[in-house]
Amino acid sequence: MVLAKIMAGPFVLAPSLYALARSWRAGRSAGRLIRNVLLATAAAVAMASVWWGPHLDSSYRYLTYYGWGEGAQPYDLRRARRS
Amino acid sequence: MGRRGPAVRPPKGASLLSLRNLAYYVVGFANEGASVAFFAIAVVLLAGRGLAPVAIRGPRPLDGLMWTWLLAGDLLLTVVRNKAADRYVILVIPPALVLMTTALLRQPQPWRRLAVAASAVLAGAANFAGHTWPASGVRLLKWRPPLGLKAYTRRTSPGCARRCRSIPAGGPSDRS
Numbered sequence: 128m129v130l131a132k133i134m135a136g137p138f139v140l141a142p143s144l145y146a147l148a149r150s151w152r153a154g155r156s157a158g159r160l161i162r163n164v165l166l167a168t169a170a171a172v173a174m175a176s177v178w179w180g181p182h183l184d185s186s187y188r189y190l191t192y193y194g195w196g197e198g199a200q201p202y203d204l205r206r207a208r209r210s
Numbered sequence: 211m212g213r214r215g216p217a218v219r220p221p222k223g224a225s226l227l228s229l230r231n232l233a234y235y236v237v238g239f240a241n242e243g244a245s246v247a248f249f250a251i252a253v254v255l256l257a258g259r260g261l262a263p264v265a266i267r268g269p270r271p272l273d274g275l276m277w278t279w280l281l282a283g284d285l286l287l288t289v290v291r292n293k294a295a296d297r298y299v300i301l302v303i304p305p306a307l308v309l310m311t312t313a314l315l316r317q318p319q320p321w322r323r324l325a326v327a328a329s330a331v332l333a334g335a336a337n338f339a340g341h342t343w344p345a346s347g348v349r350l351l352k353w354r355p356p357l358g359l360k361a362y363t364r365r366t367s368p369g370c371a372r373r374c375r376s377i378p379a380g381g382p383s384d385r386s
Binding site for chain 2: 193
């Protein structure tokens with residue numbers, strides 16, 4: 128998913144935390160849980176780093192510029208319409 | 211999904227917690243993400259036993275996972291200042307469809323499952339026909355909600371076009 132769309136990464140965070148919380152509440156041992164999280168994270172990073180590695184800096188700047196920065200101003204609902 | 215180009219902003223500025231801002235992608239989900247008919251079917255299916263707070267704490271982890279994805283995704287889209295395109299709802303369509311499917315399969319009566327499934331097929335066929343063959347006469351529904359939310363009609367105003375020209379190449383419409 129994080130390779131399909133540049134802004135998809137944050138959408139994975141909440142479901143991942145939810146899955147982690149459910150596993151924790153289900154009584155899984157902490158050691159096994161940590162090992163599985165590390166394995167899953169390592170696999171995801173290894174796969175996503177093919178594209179994200181070389182583009183991390185420019186993607187971060189792009190997302191912050193157009194998401195919240197100056198580039199977002201023309202599309203900001205909070206701004207009064209001028210025309 | 212939605213056509214390219216900036217959305218027209220409402221006539222007055224909308225704060226983060228304003229109804230306009232909070233409902234932007236809900237309206238977008240109906241009009242650009244899934245279609246109004248699918249949105250109505252989803253509301254009918256999910257308004258009952260699959261309510262989010264129950265599902266997130268409930269015994270079915272898949273329901274909770276999908277609700278978390280859907281609600282957190284909508285929250286994320288809402289807090290981002292950039293409301294350039296309703297098509298960003300594509301990122302929350304997968305959980306919505308999984309929730310719809312599971313809710314459909316849990317309908318107690320077979321006739322109800324059949325009726326909802328047939329409605330979904332008809333809605334999908336109408337979407338396909340309306341988008342693929344505009345000359346077919348199949349009109350795609352557009353949700354025009356009250357409370358001033360109808361300002362989210364998508365078209366490019368002269369003001370928008372002027373401002374859009376000042377955006378560097380590779381803007382949201384091109385890349386994200």
